[in-house]
Amino acid sequence: MERRTLLRAAVVGGSSAALGGTLWRGAAFAAPAQPGSGPYGALGSPDANGIRLPAGFSSRVIARSGQTVTGTSYTWHNAPDGGACYPNGTGWIYVSNSEINPSGGASAVRFSSSGAITSAYRVLSGTRQNCAGGKTPWNTWLSCEEVDRGFVHETDPWGTNAAVQRPAMGRFKHEAAAADPVRQVVYLTEDETNGRFYRFVPTSWGDLSAGTLQVLVAGSATSGTFSWANVPDPDGSPTSTRTQVSGSKSFNGGEGCHYADDTVWFTTKGDNRVWQLNLTANTYELAYDDSLVSGGTAPLTGVDNITGSDSGDLFVAEDGGTMEICVITPADVVAPFLRVDGQSGSEITGPAFSPDGTRLYFSSQRGTSGSSSGGITYEVTGPFRS
Template sequence: MHRRTFLSTVSAGLGAVALPGSLWQEAAVAGVVRGTSPYGPLGSPDGNGVALPAGFTSRVVARSSRPVGGILWHPAPDGGACFADGGGWIYVSNSEVPLVGGASAIRFRADGSIERAYRILDGTNLNCAGGRTPWDTWLSCEEIFRGRVYETDPYGVRIAQPRPAMGRFKHEAAACDPDRRVVYLTEDEDDGCFYRFVPSTWGDLSSGRLEVLCGGDPVEWRPVPDPAPGTLRRQTRHQVSQARHFDGGEGCHYANGVCYFTAKGDRKVWAYDAVRERLGSVYDGGGTLDGVDNITGAPTGDLYVAEDGGNMEINIITPDGVVAPVLRVDGHDGSEITGPAFSPDGTRLYFSSQRGSSGGSAGLDGVTYEVTGPFRH
């Protein structure tokens, strides 16, 4: 088990602090460095155009606008997550297209074969990222002006529900913190904010209080007066003058007392230490990772960060401060990597190339992959 932590010097005078948790603790260092992946170097691209370390294999599980499991897979696949399902599992994926948007799910049997696929959300707008909840629902977020969060059922039984109390803004990702019983939210604006939603009852997101992170050491959380504003003048991110702003908030992942989130304009992987209420960053450029976007993690403390652009890689950031690519998709220069998520047993990683090899803006050439191998978990 890894016991070291790293945290780069924080801008705006916050300084360097150490992250809590059994996997990220004690010593703070200057930042991550480009190094050797724990899985070794990438080999030549395989038959699917995916370059992987030795011992790993890939397969294509779905292509946009083509049949999979009884439905046509949606265009522009984006944020995703996995859910246990008896002996098998389910992978949920958003569709970042206007008007029809929504999300779909693929149910896998215990042997990895596809049992069926189905829609879990329809008629929404530019569903980008999101997040899973501890009670096994998927939060699908609209990346539009006054966008909403929809709570969906990955098992396809219950009807999706909008959660307006979580705010009306250009939503990106969500991450649940069961220790403090809050949900962290990112905002994809060049002056976006970082929020947390405090439900009235944990496990019920229909009501609660939306708060915004404000600068300081420690930081301060202040209530947003009007979480669902109806006019431009009352936009959510401009209601609290002390709010701290981030350039293009993207992915969000919580583990062991820390919420990690990315900001593409800042080119940082930020880290909010929820125990000490300090804000720092674990990646500030200078490595192989470019265009920081979706993020997920493993119980080992490893973070996996997908690139929007760059050279279409997923990079690992290890707790001992190394950043290195773990896969690359070749020939998809006009696309982005989206939706990284591990199967419940940690042996399979799912992700998509949102626009595929054509790079078309409609995302009709999107591809969803599975990589199997000896991942650390």
């Protein structure tokens, strides 16, 4: 607890290391990405877990829904979804949402410095359809409810402090969140066919109990300039938050969201796009659009959760598609990084890197069974570039 208190104090005080020490480089992304040779090479044959990986990489199963996590007495939740990693002394913690309704919530797995599982436990209960979310610079987990007038719940990955509902962050069909320590705001996506892109401006950075919810205002084009406008009633009743501000830009099914290096990326599943906002220039454009791929078949469809690595690469998970996690490089190349075989009735969720960047965690939400009770959470280890 003392370690986290010190970290929180450093972040709230304006530390530039607010994202856990990760320094992003080369985040150019100047045009919609096109297929090409990825930085890790071609995918190999399926391994024992049915995962196709580039040479030098390996996978292991961390947890299965309805079964006890190896080495613990804790039963892993159904329908694992969004996730994030947190430093824990010489080890780390991976937090994962449960996208079921009712019950939902989130669980965590704790790892030693060698990657051995040391414990697993519940961190959030009594919520509904917890889909994605986001990590705060003060090392809490924002677990988002993907239901009408859903809440954001600020959750303790250590499972020590009780989770807290954050109604000031708006009540709508929440999907993902991404914290921006430079502008001291949290970006939020909305999973509706006419959803909006929001930011929450806390009254005091590090305290999400009060603040102003704003919505992005822009034209109908796929690139241009944008501004922010206050949402008059974040409670969203009787008028939904997405229809309160004239001129706010509609996005088709907001999903994952990721911030780094004065840029925020978010995905929209309805049109298979990855959007990027240049936060210093207040401009927006497409980082990827499957309908703008030149020649051949688009390598990335069903865009969903998104995260990034120390190298500046984006890793985008597919909901459907060919069950891949694809990489989008700063050179605007998109290529498969991994593929899960034999699980076409599922989706890939919760990609997140360990604090040292050497391990990637993710889940297949419905596994081989196609049911929420068949979820599988994996770890991939290998020579990720830094």
